[in-house]
Amino acid sequence: MQETHQNTRDAITGPRARLLELSQARGVSLAALSELLGRNPSYLQQFIRKGSPRKLEEQDRATLARFLGIEEVELRETQENSYVKAPGRRETGDWREVPRLDLGASAGPGRVAGGEAAFDTFRFSRRWLEEQGLARAQLFAIRVEGDSMEPLLNDGDEILVDCSPRPFRDGIHVVRLGEAVMVKRVASAGPDRVVLLSQNFAYPPVEVAADEVTIIGRVVWKGGRV
Numbered sequence: 001m002q003e004t005h006q007n008t009r010d011a012i013t014g015p016r017a018r019l020l021e022l023s024q025a026r027g028v029s030l031a032a033l034s035e036l037l038g039r040n041p042s043y044l045q046q047f048i049r050k051g052s053p054r055k056l057e058e059q060d061r062a063t064l065a066r067f068l069g070i071e072e073v074e075l076r077e078t079q080e081n082s083y084v085k086a087p088g089r090r091e092t093g094d095w096r097e098v099p100r101l102d103l104g105a106s107a108g109p110g111r112v113a114g115g116e117a118a119f120d121t122f123r124f125s126r127r128w129l130e131e132q133g134l135a136r137a138q139l140f141a142i143r144v145e146g147d148s149m150e151p152l153l154n155d156g157d158e159i160l161v162d163c164s165p166r167p168f169r170d171g172i173h174v175v176r177l178g179e180a181v182m183v184k185r186v187a188s189a190g191p192d193r194v195v196l197l198s199q200n201f202a203y204p205p206v207e208v209a210a211d212e213v214t215i216i217g218r219v220v221w222k223g224g225r226v
Helices: 002-011 014-026 030-036 043-050 058-068 126-131
Strands: 095-106 118-125 139-145 158-162 171-177 180-188 193-197 206-209 213-223
Touching: 014 030, 014 043, 014 058, 030 043, 030 058, 095 126, 118 126, 139 213, 180 213
Parallel strands: 095 139
Antiparallel strands: 095 118, 139 158, 158 213, 171 180, 171 213, 180 193, 193 206
C-alpha cells in the first residue's frame, strides 16, 4: 500500500507536485486551501490527483501564492511559463523574504480589491521572526490607507499579516467584505455575528453576519515613518 501511494505521488508533476509539496511542508490540508479559495473542500484534491480542472484559474493561483509565500509563476503550467524564468527559493540562510502585495488595506470605508500580486519584498532576520513568535507564520505585507485605525495604524503604515489557518479570536485583522479589503478590529457580536471596529471614533462600528466577512489574516506587526 505504501509503495502504491509513493508511485502515485511520483506521477504528480509540475504545479500539482509543487502545490502538494507546499501544503505538506506548511502543514495545511488541501481541503483548507480549497476553502481559502471559496471552493468545495475536494477542489484541490481533484486538481492534484485527477487533473480536474486542467489548470488553476489566475485568481486562485494568486491567492494560493500569496498564502504560501511563493511567486504565482510556480503554480502555472509549463506552457504558461514559456518566457518566465522559474524563481529560486525565497527562504535561505539567516533571512526570510516576505512579499509586499500591490494592495492597500483601507482603514476607512473599504477599498475595492484590484491587483494583489507581489511587487516587492521585505527581508526579515529569522532570529527576529523567532523572537516575535512568527517563525512559522505565513506572512505578507501591505500598506494601510485611510485614518479609521488612527492612532494605532496610520495612513501609509506597512503592516505584516499572518494568514496561517487558525481559530478565530478577537483582534486586528485584514478582512474582505464583498469586494472591499479593509483593516479593522474584529470582535464577536453573538452567534454567527461579528462587528468591525475602528480605532478612530469618527467611524461607527459595522455589524455583519460572520459568513459575510472573509478574514484574510491577522495583523502582527506594523512599521511606518516617524
